[in-house]
Each structure stands twice: as C-alpha cells, then as structure tokens.
Amino acid sequence: xxxxxxxxxxxxxxxxxxxxxxxxxxxxxxxxxxxxxxxxxxxxxxxxxxxxxxxxxxxxxxxxxxxxxxxxxxxxxxxxxxxxxxxxxxxxxxxxxxxxxxxxxxxxxxxxxxxxxxxxxxxxxxxxxxxxxxxxxxxxxxxxxxxxxxxxxxxxxxxxxxxxxxxxxxxxxxxxxxxxxxxxxxxxxxxxxxxxxxxxxxxxxxxxxxxxxxxxxxxxxxxxxxxxxxxxxxxxxxxxxxxxxxxxxxxxxxxxxxxxxxxxxxxxxxxxxxxxxxxxxxxxxxxxxxxxxxxxxxxxxxxxxxxxxxxxxxxxxxxxx
Numbered sequence: 001x002x003x004x005x006x007x008x009x010x011x012x013x014x015x016x017x018x019x020x021x022x023x024x025x026x027x028x029x030x031x032x033x034x035x036x037x038x039x040x041x042x043x044x045x046x047x048x049x050x051x052x053x054x055x056x057x058x059x060x061x062x063x064x065x066x067x068x069x070x071x072x073x074x075x076x077x078x079x080x081x082x083x084x085x086x087x088x089x090x091x092x093x094x095x096x097x098x099x100x101x102x103x104x105x106x107x108x109x110x111x112x113x114x115x116x117x118x119x120x121x122x123x124x125x126x127x128x129x130x131x132x133x134x135x136x137x138x139x140x141x142x143x144x145x146x147x148x149x150x151x152x153x154x155x156x157x158x159x160x161x162x163x164x165x166x167x168x169x170x171x172x173x174x175x176x177x178x179x180x181x182x183x184x185x186x187x188x189x190x191x192x193x194x195x196x197x198x199x200x201x202x203x204x205x206x207x208x209x210x211x212x213x214x215x216x217x218x219x220x221x222x223x224x225x226x227x228x229x230x231x232x233x234x235x236x237x238x239x240x241x242x243x244x245x246x247x248x249x250x251x252x253x254x255x256x257x258x259x260x261x262x263x264x265x266x267x268x269x270x271x272x273x274x275x276x277x278x279x280x281x282x283x284x285x286x287x288x289x290x291x292x293x294x295x296x297x298x299x300x301x302x303x304x305x306x307x308x309x310x311x312x313x314x315x316x317x318x319x320x321x
Contacts, residue, residue, distance in 0.1 A: 059113050062229055065102045065180065074144070076281075076289040080245055082226045083180035092143040095248070097180040099136040101214050103222055105202045107133045119203045129200040134212025139321045140176045146252030146315035148294070153312045155273035160194050160311065162187045169249065169313045173213065173320045177247035179222045181206060182215040183255065186274075186308035194308060216246070218308045219257055219298050223247060232284070239301035243284065246298060251315035254281065254295035258302055261289070266297050274310045275303045 058064065065083035073093055077086045085096040104116035109132045118128045149167060157165055168185065169175075175183035188194045194217060200207045204222045208214040216222070219238035223246045227233040233241040244257025253276070260266055261283045270277045276296035281289045294314040300307040 060100055061102045061114075062179070062225060074289065075287060079283070079287075080226070080230070080232075081178050081180075082229075084176065089141065091145070092141060092252075094139050094141050095176050096137060096139040097176055097182070099138065099182065099213060100133065101181050101204065101206065101222065102179055103204055103225065105133065105204060105206070105214070107131065107202060107208050107214060109133070116203065125199045126201075127199060128202070129207055131208040131210055132212060133208050133214045136211075136213060138173055138176075138182070140173070140248070140250050141319040141321070142248055142250065143252050143315070143317055146294075146317065149314060149316050151312065151314060153272040153274055153276060153314070155305065158186070158273045158306055158311045160186050160188075160308070162189060165312065167312050169251075169311065170318060170320065172209070173215070173250075174318065175247055175249035175255065175309070177216055177220070177223045177255075178245060179226045181220075181222055181247075182213055183247050183249065183309055184215045184217050186217060186306070186311045216309065219244075219246070219300070224257075239299060244299075246309075249310060249313070250318035250320050251313050252293070252317075253310060253314050254290075254293060255309055256295055256297050258297065258299035262286075265302075266299075268303065271297065271303065274306050274312060275299070276310060276314065 062082055067082050068085045069078045069081065070087045072088050073086045077093060083097065083102045087094050104114050106116055106118040106128055108114040120126060151167060162168070162171060171187065171189060172184065173182045174185050177183055186194060188197050205218055205220045206214055206216050221236040221238065224233055224236040224238065224241050224244065227241060227243055227245065228236050232243045235241050238244065239258050241257065243261065243263050244259045245261060246255040246257060248254050261281050263284050274296050276294055278292055278294045280291050281293050281295065283289065296310045297303060298307065298309060
C-alpha cells in the first residue's frame with residue numbers, strides 16, 4: 001500500500017523496502033567497556049567486539065558491530081563479510097544478521113545516534129517513506145553446492161514485476177550483503193514500480209519496508225565501505241571501486257558490481273537478462289572461492305538495462321528464516 005502523502009507526490013512507497021577489527025585468540029569471554037561481550041574464538045574463527053545493537057548513545061557501525069565467523073567456514077565469508085554471524089551446516093553455511101545497517105540513515109529516526117538527514121540535494125522527487133528501521137534477526141542458509149535450475153535467463157523474464165515468473169526470488173529478504181544489510185530482489189510489492197520507489201532510497205540507496213526491514217535493491221556504498229576498510233578498495237563510490245562485491249543470495253548466487261572479485265571487468269558479452277553469468281570466483285590474491293558459480297553484476301554505469309539485484313533465482317533452493 002502506498003502512503004497517501006507520497007502517492008500525492010507521485011512517489012510510491014516500496015513495500016518490500018564499513019570495518020570491524022578482527023582477532024583470533026584463546027577462548028575467553030569478557031565484557032566490553034560499551035556493555036557488549038567480547039568472545040575470542042580460539043579455534044581459528046574470526047570474532048569482533050560490539051555494543052550488540054543500536055542505541056541512542058552508541059553508534060552502530062563497522063567498528064562497533066559484531067562479526068563472528070566459524071573457524072570451519074569458507075574463506076569467502078572470513079575474508080569479505082562483516083557484522084554477521086556465520087556458522088557451518090552439513091550442506092553450506094548459515095549467515096545470521098540483526099537487520100541494523102552499520103551506517104547512518106534517515107530511517108533510524110530522529111533522536112537515534114545513527115540518524116542522518118534525508119538527502120534532498122538529489123532533487124525534489126526524492127522523498128522518504130514513513131517507515132523506520134526495526135532490527136530483526138534473520139538467517140540466510142547458503143548451500144555450498146547449489147543445484148542449477150537449468151534456466152536461460154532472458155530479458156523478457158526480468159520485468160521487475162512480482163508474480164510474473166515462477167522462478168522469481170521470494171519477496172522480502174532474499175539475501176544478505178557483506179555489511180549485513182538485507183538484500184531484496186528487484187521488485188516492488190503490489191502494483192508499485194521499483195523505478196519510482198527508488199526515490200525513497202536514503203544516501204546508501206536503501207530503505208525500510210513497512211515491517212521496518214531495511215534493505216538494498218541495487219548498488220550501495222555500504223558494502224564498499226567494508227571492502228575499503230579491508231584494503232580491497234580505495235573508494236566507496238559504486239562503479240569506481242577496484243573490487244565491487246555486494247553479497248550473496250539465498251540460493252548461493254553472488255551479487256557483484258562493476259568488477260569480478262579479482263577486480264577485472266566482467267565480460268559483457270556473456271551476461272544474461274539480469275547481468276548474470278557462470279564463472280569461477282577468484283579474488284585478487286588468486287584464491288578460488290567458488291568454481292562455476294552463477295553471479296550477477298549490478299552496474300548501472302556499464303549495464304544500463306538492468307540496474308538492480310537479481311530477479312530470477314538461478315539455483316533451486318532458497319531458505320531464509
């Protein structure tokens with residue numbers, strides 16, 4: 001349902017809508033000075049300290065969030081993810097997060113230390129929706145060996161309209177970014193249009209759904225702040241970073257930007273209707289994280305037809321709790 005005030009402005013409301021220091025020490029548990037708990041993995045895992053959430057007196061960002069990566073988790077998660085808890089399962093990993101973006105946003109609400117004014121310099125069509133961020137713990141189960149549906153994804157399949165293809169990603173949470181923010185697909189709920197509803201995006205190109213679930217539909221400086229903090233990029237401007245990785249979808253597909261994980265430009269000739277293709281995922285250090293893995297590129301700078309996260313689920317299983 002579009003908020004009446006925004007409907008009158010013809011700006012529909014979207015209904016579906018960085019670094020911690022890591023350490024590895026002996027297994028101990030202590031209380032941090034900000035009231036959070038510091039737990040040392042002691043088994044090769046990666047653990048960071050935090051205040052446990054967002055309060056009016058404690059900034060929630062990449063230096064205060066909690067990152068806990070199991071020792072036996074794949075190197076991909078240890079190397080690139082922040083502000084999440086990653087545990088292993090028999091057939092993959094569980095990535096849990098608290099739904100609170102580790103950066104400032106208008107949608108935290110006035111009086112919150114993470115509040116920032118809505119950026120009106122982008123023009124009069126930009127208007128915030130009435131929703132506010134509400135933290136919610138979710139877990140995305142990512143399979144280690146996802147099974148392809150055997151799809152050839154054409155531009156006609158990617159129409160940004162919900163319910164027109166049985167292979168669409170679920171509405172709502174469908175993935176998680178490397179900075180712990182929820183990833184939605186490219187669709188708006190009901191009859192709304194994502195191309196209109198993007199005008200409710202904050203400075204991180206995100207916004208909350210009526211449920212308070214803050215999420216991405218497209219590129220954002222947020223994940224690039226993680227990459228910059230980790231030394232993989234020198235800028236957080238989408239389209240200009242040396243490496244652009246945004247996150248992982250629930251079926252195991254990855255979401256990248258204008259680069260492959262090694263920093264090279266993607267081969268545009270091989271991309272499907274949602275800018276996706278299957279290649280090995282190799283980082284700049286030459287480490288192969290995935291062999292023959294489907295991934296999409298959100299890069300309006302190079303690929304102008306599809307500017308959003310993937311719509312069609314390439315692999316068979318998607319589990320979000």
